[in-house]
Amino acid sequence: MIMIKNVALAEHHIALGAKMVPFAGFNMPVQYSGINDEHETVRTAVGVFDVSHMGEFILKGEKAMDLIQKISSNDVSKLYDGKIQYAYIPNETGGIVDDFLTYRIDGQTYLLVVNASNIDKDWNWISKYNTYGVDMKDISDKTSLFAIQGPKSAEALQSLTDIELAEMEYYTFKKGSFAGVDNVLVSATGYTGAGGFEIYVANEDAKKVWDAIFEAGAAYGIKPIGLGARDTLRLEMGFCLYGNDIDEKTSPFAAGLGWVTKFTSDFVNSENLKAEKENGVSQKLVGFEMLERGIPRHDYEIVDAEGNKIGRVTSGTQSPTLKKSVGLGYVDKAFAKEGTEIYISIRNQTVKAVVKKPPFVK
Numbered sequence: 001m002i003m004i005k006n007v008a009l010a011e012h013h014i015a016l017g018a019k020m021v022p023f024a025g026f027n028m029p030v031q032y033s034g035i036n037d038e039h040e041t042v043r044t045a046v047g048v049f050d051v052s053h054m055g056e057f058i059l060k061g062e063k064a065m066d067l068i069q070k071i072s073s074n075d076v077s078k079l080y081d082g083k084i085q086y087a088y089i090p091n092e093t094g095g096i097v098d099d100f101l102t103y104r105i106d107g108q109t110y111l112l113v114v115n116a117s118n119i120d121k122d123w124n125w126i127s128k129y130n131t132y133g134v135d136m137k138d139i140s141d142k143t144s145l146f147a148i149q150g151p152k153s154a155e156a157l158q159s160l161t162d163i164e165l166a167e168m169e170y171y172t173f174k175k176g177s178f179a180g181v182d183n184v185l186v187s188a189t190g191y192t193g194a195g196g197f198e199i200y201v202a203n204e205d206a207k208k209v210w211d212a213i214f215e216a217g218a219a220y221g222i223k224p225i226g227l228g229a230r231d232t233l234r235l236e237m238g239f240c241l242y243g244n245d246i247d248e249k250t251s252p253f254a255a256g257l258g259w260v261t262k263f264t265s266d267f268v269n270s271e272n273l274k275a276e277k278e279n280g281v282s283q284k285l286v287g288f289e290m291l292e293r294g295i296p297r298h299d300y301e302i303v304d305a306e307g308n309k310i311g312r313v314t315s316g317t318q319s320p321t322l323k324k325s326v327g328l329g330y331v332d333k334a335f336a337k338e339g340t341e342i343y344i345s346i347r348n349q350t351v352k353a354v355v356k357k358p359p360f361v362k
Contacts, residue, residue: 007052008144008203009210016224023227024116026053031226038229039320042194043361046150046217047225048210055119055140056200057112063132064110068102070129073252073273075262079104084171084189087260088252089125090269094276095248096255098122099240101189103173111185115242129268144206148213149196149225149233156217157197161186165197179212181205191230193237193359235317235326238287238358244298245285245314245328254281254330283311284336287358290325294344294351301345302329310335313344319360326360327353 005026014020018029029050031038041047059067068076074087083104089097098118103111114122119140130136148157154165161178168174168188178184178199185200201209214222231241240246246255253261253276263274290296296316304310316327327344335342338357343350 005053007050008206009050009052012207012210013050013224018224018226021227024053026116028053029224029226031228032224035226035228035232036320038223038225039232041221041223042150042192042225042229042233043321044151045221045223046148046152046156046196047223047229048213048217049147049149049225049227049230050144050210051147051198051230052144052203052206053116054145055114055116055122055138056143056145057114057123057126058137058139059110059112059126059134060137061108061132061134064108064134067126067130067132067134068110068112069265070267071126072100072102072267073257073261074102075264076102076104076110077264081106082172082174084173084187086171088246088257089122090252090267090273091248092269093248094251094269094272096242096246096250096252096257097125097248099242099246099257103185103187105175117243142203144201144203144209146199146201146206146210146213147190147192147196148199148217149190149192150194152217152220153196156220156222157213159216160212168197179209179216181209184209191239192233193239193361194233231315232317232320235315235328236319236321236359236361238328238360240285240328241315251276251281251283253277254283255285280333282333283330284333285314285328285330286336286355287360288327288329288342288344288353289322289356289360290327290344291341291352291354293325294346294349295325296327296329296344296346296353302331302335303343303345303350304335305341305343307343307350310342316344321361326356328358331355 173187302311311331313329
């Protein structure tokens with residue numbers, strides 16, 4: 001019997017008319033007014049996602065950076081206070097345990113933000129490598145996370161805080177008073193490509209902060225947004241989703257994650273990954289646009305003009321902005337060049353598509 005967890009505001013989402021679905025072990029709002037309407041709201045104005053299912057770990061101590069350096073593909077020494085870094089956790093067999101964010105709070109204190117479906121797995125993995133005496137705290141169940149996304153985010157939120165939101169650089173964060181609550185972490189990050197912020201608050205302050213956000217944003221057409229639109233928004237940008245586009249068996253180089261693989265220090269499996277980088281990979285993750293009608297779904301086959309299998313779809317959707325279908329998938333390297341025609345096998349039909357470099361929406 002799998003226990004489904006609730007985020008702090010689950011009852012509030014139900015009262016708002018959200019359609020709730022089980023996702024990554026949580027009861028989550030998938031949509032409110034409808035995916036296309038919510039998607040459009042984020043692209044043109046401002047919307048709020050409750051993404052409190054995400055995991056948060058605090059790592060503290062003199063060797064905290066050394067531990068993160070060991071489990072992270074990226075170079076954590078490049079961080080400064082208030083800076084955020086994207087990376088993945090390599091496993092010992094060439095795949096990916098998870099992708100995650102590292103927030104440097106100070107030289108001895110870091111916040112790691114991990115995917116909801118991997119909280120326990122990541123915790124156990126990092127603990128296994130914690131031979132450094134680093135103090136680890138899992139604050140996932142005590143923390144709410146709201147992603148306020150869209151071009152009007154800074155204006156909509158500015159009245160709630162002294163932090164100069166419009167001046168914050170992408171992938172930086174500040175702590176301060178927000179909606180009358182002290183010590184709130186405000187992060188210039190998101191998973192939509194529409195700009196905006198992610199706000200970390202204690203569960204007991206979640207309702208107060210949520211209500212204040214909607215009050216402040218009312219004049220800007222603010223709306224609650226579900227996970228359905230989060231998926232269409234991230235796909236228009238070509239952002240990877242763990243479990244779809246990357247997993248325990250995925251090569252980070254095939255997945256296009258070479259840019260966050262830094263061999264400046266030894267990390268888990270770094271020697272093997274270095275060799276793989278030098279030798280090259282046989283397949284690559286590409287973006288593609290459908291040239292004919294049809295929606296590409298996870299695990300659909302990708303074939304060439306003769307019908308030979310050359311790969312598989314990992315994510316696909318109808319883009320609300322472009323009014324056509326887009327997707328991500330792994331293909332043999334010979335077919336990875338932009339402009340190459342490929343075919344998606346949809347219900348025994350081969351439907352034409354073209355390889356296109358994301359983001360699909362500029």
